[in-house]
Structures are given as structure tokens and as C-alpha cells.
Amino acid sequence: MADNQILVALQELIDVVAKLRSPEGCPWDLAQTPQSLTPYIIEEAYEVVDAIQTGDKKAIAEELGDLLLQVVLQAQIASEAGDFSLQEVVEGISQKLIRRHPHVFGDVTVENMDEVRQNWEIIKAAEKGETPATQKLSDKLSRYRRSLPPLSAAMKISQKAAGVGFEWNNVDEVWGKFHEELGEFQQALAQETPQRQESELGDLLFAIIQVARWHNLDPSAGLQGTSQRFIQRLQKMEDVIDRPLTEYSLAELDALWQQAKAQLAQD
Structure with a gap:
């Protein structure tokens, strides 16, 4: 056109x-x-x-x-x-x-993508009257929290914090934090208020995101895939039933679920 x-x-x-x-x-x-x-x-x-x-x-x-x-x-x-x-x-x-692209529209020379990103951050900070040295990390992380979906924001916040040294020494420490948060969440469910339970749930989710980051996994993509598989299995179940799902017992639903899961595994 x-x-x-x-x-x-x-x-x-x-x-x-x-x-x-x-x-x-x-x-x-x-x-x-x-x-x-x-x-x-x-x-x-x-x-x-x-x-x-x-x-x-x-x-x-x-x-x-x-x-x-x-x-x-x-x-x-x-x-x-x-x-x-x-x-x-x-x-x-x-x-x-x-x-923000002086290497394209100006006379700046860059050698690789890392230099492009570095220049981008310098220019972006300058637009706000800051420099990378004076720019507060907390301000940057707050923008991620406001502008991204919660799961993506948590991953971005974790990555940026790790980039300045706010990081564990090894993955075993990350898993230790996850198990610590899991225990606190279970305790909150048994003894605490709904507000406290929600807070501990957030801590647990943040901990599993750290595990994902250490293993170079995308938690958003992982959760999206799980949701898609759930729907696909449900569709397989609905293709073979002859009455509403609410009229089946839990045992019958579980059998249909396992059948659908096996069928999809073969596709």
C-alpha cells in the first residue's frame, strides 16, 4: 500500500x-x-x-x-x-x-546490542533530568509495578534488582527462600487474617519467580501454557460427554480428565 x-x-x-x-x-x-x-x-x-x-x-x-x-x-x-x-x-x-537511536539518526557508533541498550538507558534517564548514577532504582521499579501486569512486573523487578547485586549466591539459596515462604504462607492460612494470607501468597509467588529467573524460564509464558493446556483438556472432555459437567461425579470428571490428558499427549 x-x-x-x-x-x-x-x-x-x-x-x-x-x-x-x-x-x-x-x-x-x-x-x-x-x-x-x-x-x-x-x-x-x-x-x-x-x-x-x-x-x-x-x-x-x-x-x-x-x-x-x-x-x-x-x-x-x-x-x-x-x-x-x-x-x-x-x-x-x-x-x-x-x-533514543542516535546510532541510526545521529553520529553515535555502537558495536553491539548491549551498547544500544546502555545508550537507551542513558538517554531515557536524561529525559527525566537524571543520569544512570543518580537515577533511583526504586523509582524505576515503581514504574514497572505500575505499567506491567503483576507477573511480568515481578520478573522485571527481580531482574533489575539482581543487576545491581541484590542477588543470592547460588540457586540453593533461592530454593531455600521459596520453601521459607511456602511455610509462612501455610502458617498464615492456618492462623492469620485474609489480608496477611494474601501478603504471604504474594511473597510465595515472588519467590517462585526468582526460581524461574535463575533457571532462565519465563513465568508468564509458563502460566499461559498451563492455562491453554487446561482449556484444551476441558475441550476434549466436553467433546465426549452427553450431559452438563455439573452432573458428573468428581471421580467421573477425574477419569475424563486423565483420558483427555492422554489423548493430547499423543497428538
Whole structure:
């Protein structure tokens, strides 16, 4: 598609969203706020990731369109309030990319990807009036906590903390921490308040993420795979039953589960 066709297509989307947000448009779209649309941004982002993982090119294009809609919609609402426009959003990210890639758009020379990342961090810190030496690790980790899903944020926080030396000496110490947190969680379940139980559950999850990091495993991918396998086994079960799942005994459900598990293992 020629450049002008891309711009025409993008302008059409902008016009459609503006129409939907007009008094003559859609009541649902008109009622939305940046806050009410936040769950859709997260949902659409995950659906893009899922489509990419399946490799379905048509689905990828469709889901990217849904995600782009959320960007345009947020910008439209902000423009109506006089906060910022889509033009400012686009110009801002273009300028940021140029600024953070001086080895492409300037005269900086880099030898490898590590130097690219180092330059990126230096420039990023400078944008906030900081240097890598003055930038507080806690501020950086707080941004991860706010901007990433909890599991991904915990892994990122763990990696960055380890990068400055906040690390165990060996993997046995990591496993020791996991077992320590497991015991505290079990004790909390038996004796503590729900709030304390939740806190200890968080500590236990954080500990298992440390184990995953030490073994170069992605906890998000692992959990995603487990969820997918659970659904696949459930689908196999539903393919062979002749009445609702609620009408089966636990023993019958377990037998169906094991059968589905064996079938999928052979596929």
C-alpha cells in the first residue's frame, strides 16, 4: 500500500471514531472515558499477543486494528477535552525514537546490542533530568509495578534488582527462600487474617519467580501454557460427554480428565 493510501486509511479511522463520539454518534462510545476504556486496552493487547503466538496473519492484522482503535479513541477523548491530540501522540513517539537511536539518526557508533541498550538507558534517564548514577532504582521499579501486569512486573523487578547485586549466591539459596515462604504462607492460612494470607501468597509467588529467573524460564509464558493446556483438556472432555459437567461425579470428571490428558499427549 502506498504511503498516501495508508494516510487515507488512518484518516478514515480517525473520522469514524470522531463520528462515533459525536452527539449524533453511538451512545456507548460517547459515554466512554479514558478510565472506562482502560480494561479494553489491556484486553486488546493480550489478544494481539495471542494472535502472534498462533501465527494467524489474518487474526494478527485484525487484533492490531482493535488495539489501534483504542489508541485513536483515547486520543479523540483527550482532544475533545483539550488535553492533547493524536498528532501530538504520533509526533511524540517519532521524536522519542529518533532521540533514543542516535546510532541510526545521529553520529553515535555502537558495536553491539548491549551498547544500544546502555545508550537507551542513558538517554531515557536524561529525559527525566537524571543520569544512570543518580537515577533511583526504586523509582524505576515503581514504574514497572505500575505499567506491567503483576507477573511480568515481578520478573522485571527481580531482574533489575539482581543487576545491581541484590542477588543470592547460588540457586540453593533461592530454593531455600521459596520453601521459607511456602511455610509462612501455610502458617498464615492456618492462623492469620485474609489480608496477611494474601501478603504471604504474594511473597510465595515472588519467590517462585526468582526460581524461574535463575533457571532462565519465563513465568508468564509458563502460566499461559498451563492455562491453554487446561482449556484444551476441558475441550476434549466436553467433546465426549452427553450431559452438563455439573452432573458428573468428581471421580467421573477425574477419569475424563486423565483420558483427555492422554489423548493430547499423543497428538
